[in-house]
Amino acid sequence: MTVLDACLSPHVVMAQRDHVRLEWRRPYPALGRVRSVAWTCFCRATVYELCEGAGRAFLRRTVQRDGGDDEVHETSTWPVGEARVIWTALLSGRAR
Ligand SMILES: [Zn+2]
Numbered sequence: 001m002t003v004l005d006a007c008l009s010p011h012v013v014m015a016q017r018d019h020v021r022l023e024w025r026r027p028y029p030a031l032g033r034v035r036s037v038a039w040t041c042f043c044r045a046t047v048y049e050l051c052e053g054a055g056r057a058f059l060r061r062t063v064q065r066d067g068g069d070d071e072v073h074e075t076s077t078w079p080v081g082e083a084r085v086i087w088t089a090l091l092s093g094r095a096r
Pocket residue numbers: 003006007008009011041042043044
């Protein structure tokens with residue numbers, strides 16, 4: 001099976017030269033219950049998720065490492081609508 005056959009989730013495209021640089025920080029438990037509402041394909045080492053909770057949303061970036069010691073960073077939170085716009089920008093290479 002090729003990678004393409006297995007992929008159901010979107011991949012991020014290469015970041016544009018003038019893309020918005022998001023601030024990625026160490027995660028901290030601030031929002032309480034959070035659910036992942038969108039995510040990129042796990043076939044890539046770096047997986048992005050759109051997470052929502054308590055009317056706010058943020059992006060989570062996980063770098064999958066061999067041995068399971070994943071590296072996780074998150075953005076600060078935005079209103080849900082704003083976060084969805086940023087999520088779309090991330091997927092299309094306009095933010096990263
Ligand atoms: Zn994939």
